[in-house]
Amino acid sequence: MSEPNLSHDVVIVGAGAAGLATAASLLKRIPDLDLLLVDPAKEHFYQPGWTLVGAGVFDQASTRRKTATLIPRGAKWLPAAVTGFEPEHNRLQIAGHGQVSYRQLILCPGLKLDWAAIDGLPSTLGQNGVTSNYRYDLAPYTWELTRALKQGRALFTQPGMPIKCAGAPQKALYLACDHWRRKNRLGAVKAEFLTANPSLFGVPAYVPALRRYIDRYGVDLCLRHRLVAVDGPSRQALFEVTDEEGRTLQQERRFDMLHVVPPQCAPDVLRQSPLADTAGWLDVDPHSLRHRRYANIHGLGDAIGTSNAKTVAAARKQAPVVAHNVAAALGEAQGPASYDGYGACPLTVERGRIVLAEFGYGGTLAPSFPQWLIKGTEPSRLAWWLKAKGLPWLYWHGMLKGHEWLARPTTADPA
Template sequence: MHIKQLTADLAVSGQIAPTDMTEIVGAGFKAIICNRPDGEAGDQPSFHEVAQQATAAGLEMRYLPVTPGQLAEEQAAAFDRLLEELPGPVLAYCRSGMRSVSLWGLSQAGRLSPDDILARATAAGYDLSALLRRIAQAGAAPFAVADSSHEVVIVGGGAAGISVAASLLARQPGLDIAIIDPADVHYYQPGWTLVGGGVFQATQTARVMGALIPRGVHWIKSAVAGFAPERNAVLLEGCRVVKYGQLVVCPGLKLDWEAIEGLTDTLGRNGVTSNYRYDLAPYTWELVQRFKGGTALFTQPPMPIKCAGAPQKAMYLSCDAWRRAGVLAQSRVQFHSAGAVLFGVADYVPALMEYVRAYGIGLHFAETLTAVDGARRIATFSVSAPGGTSQRRQVPFDMLHVVPPQSAPDFIRSSPLADAAGWIEVDQATLQHRRFANIFGLGDAANTPNAKTAAAARKQAPVVAHNVLFNLGRQAGQARYDGYGSCPLTVERGKIVLAEFNYGGRLAPSFPAWLLDGRRPSRLAWLLKERLLPPLYWKGMLKGHEWLAQPEMVG
């Protein structure tokens, strides 16, 4: 947490944590304003989690969320009213502090001169020049003036975005590329399952973003607000505009924790956890170790979600730990899935069912978690019935592992790039946008019907890199993506069912069956997951090395 003073009564910062309250109180603050919507990132505590600790520390707290780049005068006016109502001094925060500073700057238009607003923001480390230009040119088209321009712009610095940049540079050194991403930290999210299983430490899954951006690539550390494909422009938080020749969009998914009533009030305590968040995966392992018997629930929301096997992985690793600790016999383990089957590719189900029976897991399909009462330890499910009807069912628990509903980020769903369901609309083979020829989409937010996994992004990135250069006239022919996805299902500590498949659920093994039959639990697959895949990710995929991922050409 880096607090930066704007005025005598207002300071701003990036994301704060519930554990920061002692420092905030010690700095003399009396109130906090949260300007960041929940669910923007996998390491983000919810407003409710922060507010609970703020209230306990004697601080007043308010929620005024601003979607990046969608700052409105009404929100600035509401921010101004909060500053008048709340006891000062006040600390306002968002992801980086930029939205909070922008709210203040817009609220001061007409009170302070543009030079004064700009000077105070600059002194705090924020550039409001684009916002003030918009204020001065009220009514002007938001994309009229570009702050920068690049041959290739990539939205998203996750596995897909960095891999595309690295693959582009491997093919065309010196290409003018920019990556837009506001995050300070890059996460190896496939490792969070092993954090929750006590195999990895959380810190093993995190790297500083700046160290991973390929050398020579411009890093624009900002959030995207919107797109103007007819102008080849991207609008950023703070009203900055970036122009592009070719655009690659891969921002990942939004985790909608708020969609489950009461969940954010109890995450990280009362036995409620999730491996889908960096700071909660260690709590999963803490709960597993403390568990001495009782009811443990594991949930899976409606598809699509990132890594459809992850909800089960958490369950199998927990059961294995309880079996080793001698408490499995005293445990009632239940899997509640909104889907109709255990796993979408039938070839892998028999091996998984052997573990379901061995662990004594109760399977409950067509059940969607809708509410959590952490204090009473009761989970409420909507149970689908024939004929389209549903009923509510309440289940007491001692431990609850939750996977939240997921969707494309808001700035994608509301953009001209989205299909009717809100996903980036691309051709499933070339990954080129169906309506805008110089735009490509890949990763979790694309509407391709493949599993949303890092393994899929590893195969997609070289395809996009090749096809971007084809558009630029620097490669011959187009490449195609066959829908490959992989899900290493950790059925016990030391063994994995390695699911690999293409579009339509067709098996796509990377190894001959005599060496590794993915349909059976394997020690070799575990070694691949634990020992080989992390360095393959950090030192191969993110560096532009396309081992076992060379793109296939359109025939």
């Protein structure tokens, strides 16, 4: 039954990492807040764990929980999809529930994995040696293929930016190569990393360590190579290759294993709304995370059109900023909070070692730990422990519960 003309103080669209963390942080600031979360997903996933599922380190089921068990106490949850935005009237349309009005709106719907943008890919995923750690159901297949491959060609692809967790395509490569190295298969198994981007990683300080692992594993690094089509039964992948002068040509490559990362974009309902920027992302100020045209709308997470890395670590820092600024808009907090573009990417270069990339806007290094403890530009065993043990615990028991450990926002005095 539809429920037209519902009204709430705050509506949060998206109950992923960003939405749940923001809801929990807001309710810690305003315990009696009338807050509604809107998200049709009945299950919630710890997506950073899928890389380790694909390497046989994590159990697949450990990354999944029921959404209902994660809704913060005091929040309401509507398991339905948003079908339209009417920011001039402070309301949105929800499938099966009519119009819902708000005083403040927070948008964190995530992004869209555009599998169909690669011709032939959807029909061959999960078979014919084609896999991706970007899907819960396929990450175990990555590990199955890695263990089974004793010789042949393994291709690992990365689309153009932006994508969520820009290091994840490389993590799949390094962990597979480390397994083959340990089994004395490197050489018989030849790996290639084909990225649509002009460099291995967007922050230059981390490239030297990553290049050493590219060399160590004997990986063929192919820049400006964009995957455009896959013929699974024939084990052929088609790439568009762009040279430094901008000329393009197409190349076919045969594979025995193909790990694909799809192109990514904002959800259709957002891209087609008045809230989007020219590229389709949510148009927010990069520091306040408030919408540039609608003062009672904020955004965070993967859907916003800011230049920070699209990672859970970014959402962990953004959520308290948005929670504070929305509370201030409701008259329950003082002074603006600001986000500095922080993002983190634990680049798993081998089983047991990680290059912990942490950076803010403009690629400025932003380490959370002193260099004597974890030197982020070099592989670290402690960073591996952090990725495998510490961060999952922090996610489930800290971030999603509204604990702002190492993420409390700095605020300016009100003008």
